[in-house]
Amino acid sequence: MDDSHFGVRNKRGDWAPTGRREVAPFWAWPPQLGKVLAWLPGYVWPWNAFHLATALLWWFFVVPDAATLKVLSWGWPAWLLAVNWVACLAWYGAFEWRLYRQRAQAGRFKYHHKFPSESPSDVFWFKSQNIDNFLRSFLISIPLWTLVQVIFLWCWANGIGAWLTWDEHPVYLTLLLLLSPAIHEVHFYAIHRLIHTPQLYKWIHSIHHNSVNPSPWSSLSMHPVEGFLYHAVALWHLVIPSNPIVAMFQLHAAGFGAINGHIGFDRIELGDERWMHSHAYTHYLHHKYFEVNFGGDGLVPLDLWLGTWHDGSKDGERQMQARYERKLARMNAGKAG
Numbered sequence: 001m002d003d004s005h006f007g008v009r010n011k012r013g014d015w016a017p018t019g020r021r022e023v024a025p026f027w028a029w030p031p032q033l034g035k036v037l038a039w040l041p042g043y044v045w046p047w048n049a050f051h052l053a054t055a056l057l058w059w060f061f062v063v064p065d066a067a068t069l070k071v072l073s074w075g076w077p078a079w080l081l082a083v084n085w086v087a088c089l090a091w092y093g094a095f096e097w098r099l100y101r102q103r104a105q106a107g108r109f110k111y112h113h114k115f116p117s118e119s120p121s122d123v124f125w126f127k128s129q130n131i132d133n134f135l136r137s138f139l140i141s142i143p144l145w146t147l148v149q150v151i152f153l154w155c156w157a158n159g160i161g162a163w164l165t166w167d168e169h170p171v172y173l174t175l176l177l178l179l180s181p182a183i184h185e186v187h188f189y190a191i192h193r194l195i196h197t198p199q200l201y202k203w204i205h206s207i208h209h210n211s212v213n214p215s216p217w218s219s220l221s222m223h224p225v226e227g228f229l230y231h232a233v234a235l236w237h238l239v240i241p242s243n244p245i246v247a248m249f250q251l252h253a254a255g256f257g258a259i260n261g262h263i264g265f266d267r268i269e270l271g272d273e274r275w276m277h278s279h280a281y282t283h284y285l286h287h288k289y290f291e292v293n294f295g296g297d298g299l300v301p302l303d304l305w306l307g308t309w310h311d312g313s314k315d316g317e318r319q320m321q322a323r324y325e326r327k328l329a330r331m332n333a334g335k336a337g
């Protein structure tokens with residue numbers, strides 16, 4: 001495919017999509033029903049549909065029965081961890097393999113002109129972004145993902161929380177399922193903004209930001225505090241009336257869904273004419289500029305409302321610069337005073 005129809009490449013070789021990233025259309029006023037209807041299929045397919053499919057797969061084929069979950073032991077959590085490890089190896093590994101090892105689409109639609117393996121750096125374990133990110137995911141983040149899973153499953157089996165059944169509350173649970181990505185976005189924005197405060201950034205979040213040019217293994221490369229807080233979004237389902245399948249979907253949308261911000265390519269080619277949107281650009285800009293796009297894609301556009309939205313356009317760039325200059329002026333005024 002010719003990526004020049006969809007974006008521009010600068011002198012360094014970095015590719016950027018043209019146009020603006022738009023927040024979800026149902027925030028527009030006056031309401032634009034046509035736009036909302038056109039947006040809905042992309043909301044469900046393919047990413048959220050995949051997270052729901054894996055949530056169901058886990059619930060029916062991986063998660064042990066309630067009697068087993070009721071009693072904490074080493075056995076069933078170890079089993080869940082093993083499955084999560086294998087699943088992440090397959091999921092993140094597939095993107096890594098196809099786009100970064102085989103380089104199936106070379107640099108087409110790639111935001112950064114370099115592949116991480118071309119830039120060894122001292123900030124990474126073994127000087128390698130790939131090895132560092134892989135090890136941090138497997139030794140830290142996936143075990144913490146599993147810990148969150150163990151907590152809500154154990155609570156469910158012991159009747160802790162307001163758990164509902166699909167037979168009795170099909171409409172409410174379906175709505176909650178559809179809203180879960182919005183819960184994710186608000187939760188992620190809140191914890192992300194928190195760990196961008198100077199002290200916490202240095203201590204916790206800088207590890208994730210070592211990957212300025214993120215790739216699939218960067219997705220879950222986190223400090224343990226971030227690794228837990230990020231996946232703890234599923235624990236909201238202990239507070240709101242819910243069902244374990246919805247909680248599992250919430251967890252998988254976080255754990256597997258982290259890929260979306262870190263693919264490094266705007267589109268994944270599926271053939272000569274077919275492609276899939278990665279939805280990665282908003283978060284790529286966060287890795288590039290740090291101070292913009294703390295949330296996700298604008299499903300709940302907190303960045304837009306709070307003045308940190310970068311839509312990928314020249315205008316977005318100007319607004320970011322103006323904000324930066326205002327911040328600098330404030331800091332200088334503070335020093336002078």
Ligand SMILES: [Zn+2]
Nearest residue numbers: 208261283287
């Ligand atoms: Zn990231």
Ligand SMILES: [Zn+2]
Nearest residue numbers: 192196205286
């Ligand atoms: Zn960040």
